[in-house]
Amino acid sequence: MIPTMVGGVTRADSVWDVHRLPRADDRTFLVTGGNAGIGYFVAEQLAGTGAEVVLGSRDPAKARAAMAAIRAQVPDARLRHLPLDLADLPRTTGWPDRLDAVVLNAGVLLDDPRRREIPDGHELMFATNHLGHFGLTALLAPVLTPDARIVTTGSFTAKSEHLDFADLESTRDYRPKPAYARSKLAQMLTGFELDRRLRAAGSAVRSVVTHPGGALDGLTPARPAVHAGRSARTLPAALLLHGKHAGAWTSVRAVLDPTVEGGDLWGPRFLGFRGRPHRERVRGPLADLDAAARLWAISAELTGTDPDFPAQTGAPR
Template sequence: MTWDPRAVPPQDGRTAVITGGNAGIGYHVAEQLARAGAHVVLAGRSAERTRTALAALRAAVPGARASEVRLDLADLDSVHRAAGRLTATGPVDLLVNNAGVTASGKRAETAQGFELMFGTNHLGHFALTLLLVPALATDARVVSLGSLTHTRAHLDFDDLQSRSDYRSMTTYGRSKLAVLLFAGELDRRLRAIGSAVRSVAAHPGWAVQGLTPARPPLWEPGALARVRSAPLALIAQGKDRGAWPVVRAATDREALGGQYFGPFGPGSLKGPPSVRSTAESARDREAAARLWAVSEELTGVRWEG
């Protein structure tokens, strides 16, 4: 509780790759890290939106060191291309696995035929992370973005693609549970080989776009959005503050591998970033190991540690 989210430890000389850094929480993670001196790489699917985000970032943080890489987590071919580019440009000090697909009413699939949320939120990041392991700096940190929805989720290993049981919010929660299982298993594997790289996780609480400060040309809230969002300020926060737990997970020198950060407040919906607890289902080592094996098989990307 003594960690100040507005005084991020200096990040000069460090390179931070943020998936989905061209919008929402990912953008604000990038902005806060850039303000602390990091070179931020916005990894996004839309080249146009990423350029817009870079313009907003450079306006908010004059002199910011920032670049971009094209990445579509719903296409493993794109994941391989992005990993190749990132590996070629030098060590990655911070990998923030932030991007994600949210719940939608109709089941959809990735380029490789995986259910869209599971394939993007978990499998895409799983593949990207393992492909980038050789490029990680010796003291790098991998931050995975969870969600409060994981607390009500359980994995069905007979239906990971939600073919027989697709319910949008349930499937989304399962994808985020998978993310947290992966984060924990990754940290255990890193510890087992004596690596100093840390795998940590974070969640933003309830982060609402309408409570987020303007960042033109990326985001300019209208009066109606402000009015509609104002009552939520009692229990929610803007995406700039939703980024705080992620940034703490990425930069707090005292953070330990395997920890989980989120807002400190009722329901963990808003407040200063602090160490929180995941649901018991996210700490199931047997399920994590099984998910890892299945993820290797589905993506064709294997742990070389």
């Protein structure tokens, strides 16, 4: 369902306020990479709804710092840490008993010109950003509620990339920024393919893809021990970009807004770079159904997993 247009703005957009989020007291959400960057602000904003928020993070000290920062903003926040290394999922323990949403947010962006690999030989960014979340989705399937949401945080940089299936992990022509963009494209394609598979299976779980636009550290409010705060040197960038707190809005809306549909793409309103979240058209490389299906098969082979969500009889869609 596409909400009715009113003066160029959808009716759903006209009533959605990023600063007045609906309550979610009886729900539990997992945010991967919830200890820093956009993931931190996703966790902070979701904590303000009364939900229990699970921060997936490799580093216990950083997770503790993030939880302290969130409680400084939301004194009654219900938080816990899930030790989570997307490059080493088999060692993860302490999975939640139930989840109403998972935000697949954690990501690695390298600027080192040297190609780096994790111990099993996969390129680091492709392994963490894409393969790790693919495997995690399979592991979480049994604990997701019947109408849960799986929210994939992509990147607007992915829109101008294409996957090279002869060299998915950039072994021949490694450049950090294109390799990152391709890893995010892989992640986003998988989010769309996942929703198609959920629908085919008759499942009520929804897969939604988002991107934060242009989210800069220098436009982000301070959070002691997590983020230093705004820089006057980047103020001119505010005309086109926004901070990481605003970059979190698309994922938060995808988790909470009942009008969000499976298979949606949500990004910032102003040219896809800044502003409040709105639904975008899925087009270009993101709409390549053949590439998405082919990538799914390869990812299942590389990870030894295949996310499987059985149909929920009578569940809402």
